[in-house]
Amino acid sequence: MSWQTFILHFFTYGILLYSIILLICYVLIGAFSISETRSYLRKNSFTDYRMLASSSETPSMSILAPAYNEGANIIENVRSLLSIHYNNLEVIIINDGSKDDSLEMLIQAYDLYKVDFFVNQQIKTKPVKGVYKSTNPVYRKLIVVDKVNGGKADALNVGVNIAKNDYFVCIDVDCVLEQDSLLKLAKPFLESTNQRVIAAGGVVRIANGCEIEGGRLVKVHLPKQFLPRIQTLEYIRAFLLSRMAWTKLNGLLLISGAFGAFDREIVINCGGYSTETVGEDMELVVRMRRYMEELDEPYKVAFIPDPLCWTEAPTTFKILGRQRNRWTRGTIETLRTHKVMFFNPRYGVLGMLSYPYWLFFEFMAPIIEFLGTIGMIIYCCTYAVNWSAVLILVGVLCMGILYSIFAIMMEVLTYNQYRGRKDILRLVGVAILEPFVFHPFVVWSAIRGNIDLLRKRNSWGEMTRTGLATAKKSS
Amino acid sequence: MLSYMYFKNLYDKKFDKWSLISDLLIRKAVFYDDDELEGDTMIPVTARAEKLMSNKHFRKLLINEIMSAKRSITGISADNLKHLYVQLGLDKYAFSNLSSNKWHIRAKAIQELTVMDMHEFVDQICTYADDKNDLVRMEAQSALVQFNGFEGLSFLETLNSPISNWHQIKLLQQLSQLPPANIDMTSWFTTTNSSVIIFTLKLARVYQRFDLYYEIVSCLDHEDPAVRHEAIHCLNEIYTDETSDDFISRFLNEILKNQLAMIKVMETVGTEKDVLFLLDLLTYENDEIKISAARALVQSNKNGMVSLEEYSLKAEQPINEIVMHIKGEVAA
Numbered sequence: 001m002s003w004q005t006f007i008l009h010f011f012t013y014g015i016l017l018y019s020i021i022l023l024i025c026y027v028l029i030g031a032f033s034i035s036e037t038r039s040y041l042r043k044n045s046f047t048d049y050r051m052l053a054s055s056s057e058t059p060s061m062s063i064l065a066p067a068y069n070e071g072a073n074i075i076e077n078v079r080s081l082l083s084i085h086y087n088n089l090e091v092i093i094i095n096d097g098s099k100d101d102s103l104e105m106l107i108q109a110y111d112l113y114k115v116d117f118f119v120n121q122q123i124k125t126k127p128v129k130g131v132y133k134s135t136n137p138v139y140r141k142l143i144v145v146d147k148v149n150g151g152k153a154d155a156l157n158v159g160v161n162i163a164k165n166d167y168f169v170c171i172d173v174d175c176v177l178e179q180d181s182l183l184k185l186a187k188p189f190l191e192s193t194n195q196r197v198i199a200a201g202g203v204v205r206i207a208n209g210c211e212i213e214g215g216r217l218v219k220v221h222l223p224k225q226f227l228p229r230i231q232t233l234e235y236i237r238a239f240l241l242s243r244m245a246w247t248k249l250n251g252l253l254l255i256s257g258a259f260g261a262f263d264r265e266i267v268i269n270c271g272g273y274s275t276e277t278v279g280e281d282m283e284l285v286v287r288m289r290r291y292m293e294e295l296d297e298p299y300k301v302a303f304i305p306d307p308l309c310w311t312e313a314p315t316t317f318k319i320l321g322r323q324r325n326r327w328t329r330g331t332i333e334t335l336r337t338h339k340v341m342f343f344n345p346r347y348g349v350l351g352m353l354s355y356p357y358w359l360f361f362e363f364m365a366p367i368i369e370f371l372g373t374i375g376m377i378i379y380c381c382t383y384a385v386n387w388s389a390v391l392i393l394v395g396v397l398c399m400g401i402l403y404s405i406f407a408i409m410m411e412v413l414t415y416n417q418y419r420g421r422k423d424i425l426r427l428v429g430v431a432i433l434e435p436f437v438f439h440p441f442v443v444w445s446a447i448r449g450n451i452d453l454l455r456k457r458n459s460w461g462e463m464t465r466t467g468l469a470t471a472k473k474s475s
Numbered sequence: 476m477l478s479y480m481y482f483k484n485l486y487d488k489k490f491d492k493w494s495l496i497s498d499l500l501i502r503k504a505v506f507y508d509d510d511e512l513e514g515d516t517m518i519p520v521t522a523r524a525e526k527l528m529s530n531k532h533f534r535k536l537l538i539n540e541i542m543s544a545k546r547s548i549t550g551i552s553a554d555n556l557k558h559l560y561v562q563l564g565l566d567k568y569a570f571s572n573l574s575s576n577k578w579h580i581r582a583k584a585i586q587e588l589t590v591m592d593m594h595e596f597v598d599q600i601c602t603y604a605d606d607k608n609d610l611v612r613m614e615a616q617s618a619l620v621q622f623n624g625f626e627g628l629s630f631l632e633t634l635n636s637p638i639s640n641w642h643q644i645k646l647l648q649q650l651s652q653l654p655p656a657n658i659d660m661t662s663w664f665t666t667t668n669s670s671v672i673i674f675t676l677k678l679a680r681v682y683q684r685f686d687l688y689y690e691i692v693s694c695l696d697h698e699d700p701a702v703r704h705e706a707i708h709c710l711n712e713i714y715t716d717e718t719s720d721d722f723i724s725r726f727l728n729e730i731l732k733n734q735l736a737m738i739k740v741m742e743t744v745g746t747e748k749d750v751l752f753l754l755d756l757l758t759y760e761n762d763e764i765k766i767s768a769a770r771a772l773v774q775s776n777k778n779g780m781v782s783l784e785e786y787s788l789k790a791e792q793p794i795n796e797i798v799m800h801i802k803g804e805v806a807a
Contacts, residue, residue, distance in 0.1 A: 042579040046586065046610055048645075057644045057677070115807070118800035120762040133807070190644070193609075193637035193670065265732070405476055412479075421480060428476060 008379075012389045015372045019396040022361055026403050032245035037305050037414060040244075044306075049183040052190075053085050059166055059186055060088035061261070064159030065173040066152050067093055071100035075109045077173050080215025082141060086182040091141050092159045093173065097149025106144050111136045123157040123272035126150035131162070152257070153273035153280035160264060160272055169261045170281075174312060176207055176217050177259070181308035185261045188302035195298040198288050199262045201255035202308035203239040205417065206232045210310060217310055222423040227320060230438045231313040233430050237407040240305055240414065247303040251354035253289070255301065257281030259309035266291065277337070278458060279330015286338050286350075293347045307415055321445045328449025329458065331363050366446035373440075397435055404431035490536070496524050497537040501544050504559040505552045518559050528563060538565055542590045553592075560591050573599055578608040585611065589618040597622050604630040613642045620649050625656040631663050637670040643677060655682055664690040669699040676702070680709040688713055692721050700730050707736040711743050718744040723752050731761070738767040745775030754786055757794060765794060769801050780805065 052058050063081055067074055074093075081091045095103045106112060117131035125147070132144040147158050156170055167189060169182065178184075181202065188200045208228035211219040223229045246252040255262075257280065267273075270291045273280045285301060292299040314320040335358060342359065344351040379385045408427050411417065418424060452458075504518050527533040538560075545556045560566060565587075572584035573596075585603060588596045600622075603615035616638075619627035628646075638646075663675040664687075672694060679687045691713060694706035710718050722737040722744075729737065738756065741749060753775075756768035773779040780802070787798045 043610055045579075046582060046614065051645055051648050055644050055648060057640075057647060059640075116796075116799035116803040118762075118766060118796045120766065122763070187641060190641035191609075191639045193639045409476060409479065412483075424476075424480065 008384060008386075011375055012386050015368060015375070016389055016392055018368055019393065022365070023396060023399050025357065025361060026399070029241055029245040030403070030406055032248040033241045033410065036244045036248035037240070037410065040305055041414065047187070049180055049187075052183050052186065053087065053180075056087065058087045059189060060164075061086060061090075061182055061186065062159070062163035062165040062168040062264075063089065063091045063182075064156055064163065064168050064170045065091070065093050066096050066155035066159070066170075067098065067102055067173045068096045068149070068152075068155075069098045069100045069102065070173055071098070071102040071105055073174060074102050075105055076215050078106065078110070078142070080176060081171075081173075082139065083179070083215065084177055084182055085179050086186075088165065089141055089182065090143060090163065090165060092143045092145060092162055094145045094147060094155040094159050096147060096151070096155040103144070103146050107132065110134050110139045110142055110144075112142075112144055117162075119158070119161055122161055122268045125154050125157045125161065128158060151275060153275045153277075156280070157272040157275075160267055163264060166264055167261055168264050168267075169259070170257065171309065172258045172311060175204075175258050176212055176215065176310040178217065178306075178308050178310075181259075181306075182261075184304060184306050184308060188300075188304065189261070189263070192300060192302075195300040196266075196292070197263070197300050197302050198266045198292060199255050199260060199285055200302040200304070201243070201252075201260045202304050202306055203243075204235060204256050204258050204309045204311055205307045206235055206313045207310035208313050208315065212310075220417045222418050222420075222426060223313070225315055227315055227317070227438075228313040229426070230430050230434055231320075233404060233408070233427055233434065234438075235313075236411050236427075237404055240410045241403075241407050243303050244305055246354065247301070249349055249353065250300055251349040251357075252301045252303055253286055253350075253354050253358060254282045255285050255303070256309075258311050262288075274337075277330055277333040278326045279334050282330055283334040283337065286334055289350050290338060290341060290347065293350055305414060307417060317441060321441070321448070324442055324445035325449040325452060328363075328366070328446040329453045331358065332450070332453055335359055335363060366443040367450065369443050370447050373443075400435055401431055404434065407431075493527065493533050493536050494540075496521070496527065497533075497540045500524055500537070500559070501540055501556070504555045505544065505548065507555045516558075518555070518562060520563070534565070534568065537563075538587060541565075542587060545590055557591055557593075566591070566593055566596075569593075570596065570599070573603075578611050581606075582608070582610045582614045585614040585618050589614070589621050594622055601630070605634055605636055607636070609636070609639065612636055613639075613645070616642070617645060617649060620646055624653050625650065625658045628658065631671050631674070632666070634666075634668055634671055637668065638674050639670075643670075643674050646674070647677060647681060650678075651681075657684075660684070660687065661690060664694065669697075669702050672697065672699075672702050673705045676705040676709045680712045683712065685713050688715060692718075695721060695725055700733060703729070704733050704736055707733060707740055711740045714740075714744040716746065719746065719749045719752075723749070726752075731764075735763060735767055738764065738771050741771040742774035745771055747776060750776060750779075750782055754782065757786060757790070762797075766797050766800065769794070769797050770804070773801055773805060 063084075065077075065081060070077065078091070078093060093106065095106070111134050112132035113135055114130045115133050117128075119128050119131070127148050129146045129148065132146070134140065134142050143162065145158055145162060147155065159170070160168060167186070169185065171177065185200050185202055189197045206223060206228050207217070208225065209221045209223035210217055211221065223232060243252060243254075260281070262284075266288055267284065270284070270287050272284075274283045274287070277283045289299070289301065314323055335355070338355070341347045341351040341355045343356060347355070376385075376390075405428060408424065408431065412424060418427065500520060507518055541556055541560055545553055548556070569584045569587045572580050575581050575584070581603065585600055588600065597619070600615050600618045603611050604619060606612045606615060616630060619630055621627070660675050660678060663671055666672060676691060676694060678684070679691060691706055691709050694702050694709075697703055697706070707722070710721075719741055722741065726734060726737060738753075741753065745753065750772065753768045753772040757765050759765060759768075769783055772783050776782065783798055783801065787794050
């Protein structure tokens with residue numbers, strides 16, 4: 001066997017083996033997800049959340065919403081947050097040195113005045129310029145913090161320092177929450193008896209095309225635009241399958257930065273959000289888990305499949321590319337920071353399963369896929385294609401589509417947000433198109449993320465949004 | 476996917492028909508004319524409905540609808556629904572489900588019998604109060620409280636499994652619907668189950684059981700920090716002139732979370748004699764302790780603000796920002 005043939009075979013069968021292992025992982029994820037979701041739904045059928053809403057024994061929570069140049073929709077967004085059903089709640093808006101008139105608008109709309117406030121710097125942050133409260137008792141839950149610009153992680157750390165409650169929920173200020181979202185998110189913290197629940201996440205859904213009135217989601221529609229629609233499928237797959245499966249294994253590494261609840265004491269003990277990474281949401285969860293593993297205390301990161309938070313998805317390839325580029329850099333930075341856990345039995349499931357999975361199948365997948373595509377093009381040009389391998393790869397591709405359809409099925413069987421039969425068929429159509437239209441772009445964005453990280457370009461990347469207040473009009 | 480949607484559509488249509496039949500049945504029971512339904516009186520049931528009773532999916536639908544109706548009505552109509560439930564033999568199905576291997580079926584059966592006020596099954600339900608499955612346990616414990624009120628809490632004496640905070644809230648909510656009762660809770664303070672002690676402390680706090688003061692104070696020395704934390708919280712409601720001394724004598728040996736809880740409670744229980752202790756806390760390095768102590772100083776004493784300002788002037792470490800913060804709070 002010549003060295004060229006050896007390389008050819010190594011490359012071809014290597015990628016094939018990788019694909020087969022990935023497929024096995026997907027099958028296992030599907031199975032674990034079914035088990036966890038079924039168990040959750042059964043338990044949930046015994047739950048009466050109204051009981052928690054009216055009880056004075058509910059744990060106190062603080063909502064932390066960092067805002068940067070959100071002037072266009074901030075008044076409506078804050079109103080939406082203030083209307084959430086929860087007894088012991090404070091809403092902290094952190095104006096991260098916005099260049100627009102967000103702060104002035106908030107001061108005017110909510111009758112704010114500057115208070116003398118001692119900020120206990122349990123986590124080091126950029127300076128706080130002022131803390132504002134309302135003179136109107138209707139807005140007594142509201143605290144607005146004005147600070148020097150330092151990025152999302154720094155803004156959240158300021159919120160953690162100022163929050164006075166045991167748990168905090170971090171959200172993107174432009175997200176729309178379900179009215180009972182905090183009641184549902186509080187439950188995992190209350191029901192665990194033998195493990196400390198350090199964080200809890202819920203499903204984030206795409207709000208593009210939905211009807212939103214007065215900061216509340218009124219009616220769910222499948223987005224009409226192609227990119228948000230395809231991301232709808234992607235989110236269903238990620239949240240209903242992957243995260244539920246990892247929850248079953250108690251190996252969840254990521255709670256979306258758009259919506260998640262955390263135990264404030266553990267977050268402070270861990271040093272808060274890292275300002276050194278663009279993937280601060282994942283990094284915090286990994287650090288919290290690592291902290292608990294090192295303390296050798298039983299803990300759990302919970303996740304519930306209820307759709308609790310609705311967010312606006314990027315509508316252009318440019319913005320989407322920036323987002324995916326940033327997600328890739330965040331993943332790599334987190335994995336690099338915590339490389340000591342890689343196949344380290346001291347960290348249990350976290351070190352032996354979650355970390356390796358993220359390394360091999362989240363970080364490396366786009367790279368391998370990219371190299372595979374290049375290799376395939378070279379083979380085609382040199383007439384060296386192994387057709388049996390190509391057939392198997394087509395099979396893998398079909399399995400990928402089937403996996404997406406399985407995710408749609410799970411959605412229909414559980415929460416069934418898109419009730420129309422046409423909407424379901426549209427989602428199936430999207431599942432078939434995705435590998436050819438959307439996925440290559442996501443892979444390319446991830447490759448660019450890798451390159452940017454090597455070039456030490458670590459900007460957040462501007463995320464221009466049209467605003468959910470306009471979603472109704474666009475629908 | 477398409478075939479699933481096709482069959483689901485067929486099932487939905489059938490389900491709608493069944494819904495109509497069960498609605499009719501429930502309506503007939505709720506508005507049944509006879510003033511008093513005797514044991515052998517029968518609410519008329521159509522042949523179609525009787526035939527469907529052998530179908531477990533229809534039975535499930537009907538039970539859910541009966542339970543839903545029973546939850547929202549009281550009086551004779553509720554009694555009629557119970558009569559219909561027994562007449563259709565649904566209680567027997569629930570009883571047989573109690574011994575199912577599947578936890579969710581057992582839990583559902585307990586819930587069903589509770590909602591339908593089937594007192595005669597209390598003894599069977601009681602055996603599940605310490606079940607290894609948390610949902611079954613919760614439903615059984617709730618059932619006992621539902622049937623026997625405060626007396627139903629006697630399961631706490633022998634309970635080995637933990638009671639989650641969630642379930643504690645649920646039990647407190649259930650008890651809040653009943654007139655308060657002065658039950659003997661002293662033995663629950665001596666159990667080895669920390670969650671039972673925590674729940675007992677909550678009961679003592681909510682029902683203002685001043686007679687349990689010494690039992691509560693004894694929990695300040697419990698080995699579990701969560702029990703000590705709840706005891707501190709409880710003393711915010713049930714306290715004497717000695718409470719602050721009880722805190723001060725234990726303060727240095729406590730974990731930070733409980734120290735902060737003690738300072739917080741001193742806002743209520745603190746007196747003039749505690750000023751020196753609170754001023755001493757202002758010298759601590761931890762800013763959270765400082766600010767809590769400053770707040771307690773001001774809240775617990777008429778002259779607290781004066782003492783705080785005087786201290787601020789001669790303090791080695793500046794605490795002006797803290798003083799301003801507290802002043803702002805007081806002004807608000």
